Structure formats: structure tokens, C-alpha cells
């Protein structure tokens with residue numbers, strides 16, 4: 001088997017340094033991680049451990065200092081800006097804490113926007129499946145202002161799924177939601193992995209959110225320090241407490 005088969009995205013010895021001299025910060029220190037196709041991964045770690053930086057570099061939203069990042073077999077470091085924009089548009093889905101929907105467009109128009117921008121038409125069957133997976137069939141004509149926070153984030157999840165990206169990255173996707181709406185969005189993300197075969201990577205502070213993932217990876221001081229499969233909120237919380245103690249005493 002080819003070694004890259006089954007891997008949606010990966011970093012190898014990825015480092016990111018901000019500033020220089022006295023203000024130099026090593027945000028990522030030789031992080032090597034692979035995200036397998038059809039797997040839901042949560043990235044956790046204390047504040048400042050490099051979670052957002054890892055996600056932004058892995059998603060081609062930010063440059064890195066050394067090492068490599070690939071989406072499928074495409075090395076992001078070899079691409080020019082135009083090619084990178086195309087990879088982000090066609091092969092990566094994004095879900096942010098702020099829902100980032102366009103207020104003047106309906107839910108349906110927001111969902112299909114990535115295709116509209118790329119000059120593609122939605123495949124009817126896939127659109128129906130995505131819309132019903134995220135439970136929005138009755139809300140397609142509503143504008144974001146007429147939807148609850150949870151419904152808006154479900155629109156954002158559907159928008160991320162619509163172009164069947166190789167991978168979806170979420171940065172605290174439930175950070176702005178109450179626990180019930182958050183649970184709903186996380187349930188839909190998990191369904192998109194289980195039922196639609198999507199690959200999802202999510203940064204979160206919340207052990208309950210991480211409990212929806214298949215795997216949790218833990219960062220501390222810019223390094224990958226641990227990983228857990230079949231996480232439960234309690235086990236994640238225990239591991240986080242240990243990391244917090246470690247980072248306070250180091």
C-alpha cells in the first residue's frame with residue numbers, strides 16, 4: 001500500500017516561529033501528525049500551546065517556518081498563492097467560532113456559496129443529503145438573522161461539507177453556542193464523519209466536545225505530547241489537568 005493512502009492531511013516536523021530576538025516565540029516545535037480519512041480528531045492543550053497555529057498552518061491559512069504540510073499528496077509549501085487559494089477553496093472546509101455567514105443570503109445560498117464561487121453547480125443528491133444530515137430542510141429560505149446560533153452553525157457545517165472537501169478544520173466550532181446547541185452541532189459533525197465519510201479536525205477547549213471525536217491529540221508548548229483514542233470527557237479532563245500542572249511547573 002502506498003504510505004499516503006488513507007491520510008487526508010499531515011504535517012512533518014512542522015515548526016512555526018513568531019518574532020525574533022527577545023520577542024521570539026516558538027509556537028510549533030517539529031510537530032508531525034497525520035489525520036486519517038474518515039476520522040474525527042480533536043486538538044487540545046493549554047492556552048498558548050499552539051492549537052490554533054497548528055490548525056491554521058495545516059489548513060494553509062498561515063505560513064510556517066520549517067517542515068512540511070500536505071493535503072492528500074499535495075505539499076502546501078510548494079504552492080504559489082493562487083494554487084494555495086485553490087486548494088483551500090476546493091479541498092478544505094472551514095468552520096469558525098464566529099459562524100461567518102453572509103447575512104443577506106438565505107441558508108441555502110450560504111450553503112452553496114463555495115460552489116457558486118468555484119462556478120460549480122450543487123449535485124442535487126449530495127445537497128439533499130448534507131441538508132438532511134444537519135437537519136436544515138425546513139430552514140433553507142431563512143436568512144442567518146432569522147436562525148438561532150445553533151442553526152447558523154449547522155449552516156456553516158453544511159457549507160463546509162457541500163464541496164466534499166478532503167478535510168474540514170474547525171476552530172472552536174461550538175465556542176459561541178450553549179451546551180444544547182453545541183451538542184447538536186457536534187452530533188452533526190460526528191454524523192458527517194460516520195455517515196458521509198468526512199474527515200474532521202477540530203480545535204477545542206471543551207472536554208465534552210472532545211468526547212465526540214475518535215481521537216484527541218494534546219499539545220503543550222508547541223509540541224505534540226499525547227494522544228487518546230475513544231476519548232470520554234472525564235478521561236480528557238484528567239489528561240488536561242495533568243498538562244496544566246505540567247505547564248505551570250515547567
Ligand SMILES: Nc1ncnc2c1ncn2[C@@H]1O[C@H](COP(=O)(O)OP(=O)(O)OP(=O)(O)O)[C@@H](O)[C@H]1O
Nearest residue numbers: 018019025027045046047048049050051052053054
Ligand atoms: N501573531 C502572533 N505573533 C506573535 N506570537 C503569536 C502570534 N500568534 C500566536 N502567537 C504565540 O504563539 C503561541 C501559540 O499560540 P496559539 O494561538 O496557537 O495557541 P492556542 O493553543 O491556540 O491558544 P488558546 O487556547 O489561548 O487560543 C502563543 O505563545 C502565542 O502567544
